[in-house]
Amino acid sequence: MRQPKLESRNSKGAASFEFRVSIFVSRMRVINSLPELGEPTAPSVVTIGNFDGVHLAHQTLLRRVVEVARPQGLRATAITFEPHPIKILSPDHAPKLLTPLPSKVDLIASMGIDMLVVLPFTRELARQSPLEFVRRVLVDPLRASSVHVGPNFRFGYRQSGDTEILEELGKQEGFRVKVVPMLCVRGDRVSSTRIRELLTEGQVHKATRLLGRPFSSRGLIVAGMGVGHKHTVPTLNLAPIEEQLPKVGVYVTHTRLGGVSHDSVTNVGFKPTFGDHRLTVETFLLDFSGQIDETEMEIEFLYRLRDEMKYQNPAILKVQIQEDARRALKFFRLLKQYRQSTTKSGHQVIGPSGH
Secondary structure, three states, X not given: OOOOOOOHHXXXXXXXXXXXXXXEEOOEEEEXXXXXHOOOOOOEEEEEOOOOOOOHHHHHHHHHHHHHHHHHOOEEEEEEEEOOHHHHHOHHHOOOOOOOHHHHHHHHHOOOOOEEEEEEOOHHHHOOOHHHHHXXXXXXXXXXXEEEEOOOOOEOHHHOEOHHHHHHXXXXXXXXXXXXXXXXXXXXEOOHHHHHHHHHOOOHHHHHHHHOOOEEEEEEEEOOOOHHHHHOOOOEXXXXXXXXXXXXXXXXXXXXXXXXXXXXXXXXXXXXHHOOOOOEEEEEEOOOOOOOOOOEEEEEEEEEEEOOOOOOOXXXXXXXXXXXXXXXXXXXXXXXXXXXXXXXHOOOOOOOOOX
């Protein structure tokens, strides 16, 4: 495998990877301001949230909205915010996102939602009272028939509105409110905060259980320092991203290039064997040779192999990488066998670990 050729089109910045609103994703309409709706049409079945990660609890809400809307001929609508509200209200405490907006949009679209409203979160919006929010967002533009939220839903000035207030306002303004109970998986509460904790600990297999799919990072492929190609193994380097990453270390991964998934080993770290460097994400494709022309990639983190370590020289590091590759190939063999057995038994596999 050779390092990818990064042509001049990649030097145009992130424009090729930039998300554009007011488009249709699959069947889903995406808008980023309520005036874009124009005159209200069909009533909506609505859910609201940050939907960071679009994890199993979010998926439950989104599916519920679709299941309620479809038989009645109503519009299944999700409302989210950009940027994350905490980034405006308390920037120093803003969490790193699990899913940037393009990924979140794709995931929500896959749930069958008809329309996604990406509300710009501003201080003006934050100052609205619960009643103002309900009338200006849910009632007047969307004609909400019912609103579905999680048990910890908060809205309005200083989060003064909760599910009980929403229910009271629903009776007043003419929509029903359904609160979906908290979801737990193997004793773990399914939440974006818990998933971030698991990733920070390197427990990507547990994060998979709560997400319902492997955690992934995606972005542009950039040229590295060339040390891998010269001294160890050739790798693809992910452009620096601001979103959440797993704990520094070495992982078994899938790397998607141009719609094709490749078995891989990925290092998240600082390349200590070659001196002090900024945090990088570099992936080594297993059993692959040829030219790579893609300019973007997505890396799915399946299993943590080990901590990143500093070795005496690149030759020793290369031996360790070969051992990492051997263990990764064994992982994929076992995964294939497990999936074959569960397919025969009729069980569903939601993640690479199968549970």
